[in-house]
Amino acid sequence: MKRTVFIIFPVIFLGVAWASSDLSDLKAKYARPKSIPYLDDNKYTEEREILGKNLFFDPRLSGSNSISCSTCHNPSFAWGDGLAKGVGHGHKVLGRKSPTVLNLAWTEKLMWDGRFNWLEGQALGPIGSEAEMNMKMEGPGGLVEKIKGIAGYRELFAKAYPGEELKLELIAKAIAVYERGIISGEAPFDRWINGDEKAISDIAKQGFQIFNGKANCVACHSGWSFTDGSFHDIGVKDNDIGRGKFLKLKSQQHAFKTPGLRNITLRGPYMHGGNEKSLEDVVEFYNRGGNVKRESLSASIKPLNLSADEKKALVAFMSTLTSKDKPVDLPILPR
Numbered sequence: 001m002k003r004t005v006f007i008i009f010p011v012i013f014l015g016v017a018w019a020s021s022d023l024s025d026l027k028a029k030y031a032r033p034k035s036i037p038y039l040d041d042n043k044y045t046e047e048r049e050i051l052g053k054n055l056f057f058d059p060r061l062s063g064s065n066s067i068s069c070s071t072c073h074n075p076s077f078a079w080g081d082g083l084a085k086g087v088g089h090g091h092k093v094l095g096r097k098s099p100t101v102l103n104l105a106w107t108e109k110l111m112w113d114g115r116f117n118w119l120e121g122q123a124l125g126p127i128g129s130e131a132e133m134n135m136k137m138e139g140p141g142g143l144v145e146k147i148k149g150i151a152g153y154r155e156l157f158a159k160a161y162p163g164e165e166l167k168l169e170l171i172a173k174a175i176a177v178y179e180r181g182i183i184s185g186e187a188p189f190d191r192w193i194n195g196d197e198k199a200i201s202d203i204a205k206q207g208f209q210i211f212n213g214k215a216n217c218v219a220c221h222s223g224w225s226f227t228d229g230s231f232h233d234i235g236v237k238d239n240d241i242g243r244g245k246f247l248k249l250k251s252q253q254h255a256f257k258t259p260g261l262r263n264i265t266l267r268g269p270y271m272h273g274g275n276e277k278s279l280e281d282v283v284e285f286y287n288r289g290g291n292v293k294r295e296s297l298s299a300s301i302k303p304l305n306l307s308a309d310e311k312k313a314l315v316a317f318m319s320t321l322t323s324k325d326k327p328v329d330l331p332i333l334p335r
């Protein structure tokens with residue numbers, strides 16, 4: 001994906017002269033991928049995507065027939081729910097925020113604590129979880145029987161996975177094919193990366209430099225979707241030890257998955273517990289070096305000494321990562 005740039009010319013910007021070759025190298029690291037990865041044993045077909053979309057939006061996948069994946073991963077809230085913490089079965093508040101499901105086709109370790117691998121391995125988790133969708137999975141009255149009892153689904157499965165038995169694994173696979181296609185569209189930032197100097201403001205460009213330089217946000221928020229897919233303790237204050245529950249390593253105590261930053265302006269409140277209300281609050285949080293000093297705190301988290309203008313520039317830059325995506329058409333569910 002690395003691009004070669006043949007013409008190099010100096011630019012003057014905010015009083016600082018940079019060789020544009022430096023900036024082109026940096027910009028190249030953020031180029032959008034050209035295709036979506038699918039697993040070898042669960043390739044893309046349009047029929048699978050359609051089936052997966054129906055399942056994703058279908059509340060009948062829950063024990064109460066009233067909660068779908070889209071209840072908490074709602075396209076109207078950039079595929080989250082706009083709440084500090086998710087609300088599950090019986091209106092119980094969950095322990096963590098519902099993250100967006102945007103741009104996850106590239107991510108192996110899922111959840112705030114990385115306990116599931118790939119979208120295919122994650123999809124059944126919330127359906128069977130008592131706290132979330134509270135659906136019986138196997139046996140009489142279970143999910144497979146329920147879905148098999150809906151003629152429209154029998155047809156959709158036959159088209160999507162011809163000759164295969166309708167079982168839990170196929171339900172997960174179909175949902176994952178749909179999710180892999182949930183990708184944020186081209187944002188002003190991408191247009192700038194592609195050479196349109198007017199696509200973002202000078203302040204936002206300065207913010208991009210700070211993000212990659214003085215504030216070193218890129219240490220964790222790297223690549224086109226702004227995540228290293230890894231886990232860090234950034235000093236959010238609470239008793240949740242995150243990935244530490246699965247890995248005893250010191251660095252993984254209180255470590256949570258680095259969220260991507262695409263469409264971030266639409267995704268507040270922020271952090272795994274919804275602790276920070278606005279992007280301004282997030283920048284203040286990083287500027288003071290997090291809220292708690294612990295042994296596990298990442299070495300990249302320390303006071304940043306940003307000026308008021310530099311903080312504004314960071315927020316302006318992050319705001320250029322939001323795309324104007326087309327509203328999602330809801331499926332007419334099979335009967």
Ligand code: HEC
Binds near residue numbers: 056
């Ligand atoms: C009641 C709200 C709720 C429902 C319903 C729900 N989720 Fe989630 N989802 C969450 C929360 C909360 C998390 C984070 C939990 C954690 O990390 O411990 C999450 C995490 C995820 C993740 C991981 C995202 C990441 O960045 O790692 C994916 C993918 C996901 N859900 C997909 C689904 C699918 C598919 C369904 C339907 C089968 C679904 N969810 C139903 C609340 C919900």
Ligand code: HEC
Binds near residue numbers: 217314
């Ligand atoms: C050491 C790695 C690391 C560095 C450096 C870092 N982040 Fe983060 N970022 C994370 C992790 C991990 C989270 C989630 C933490 C949590 O919820 O407990 C996060 C969360 C966020 C969120 C909230 C996302 C959401 O979906 O709630 C924003 C916005 C953000 N970071 C922006 C920045 C900015 C701006 C900088 C630089 C000033 C930065 N980050 C530096 C790892 C990092």
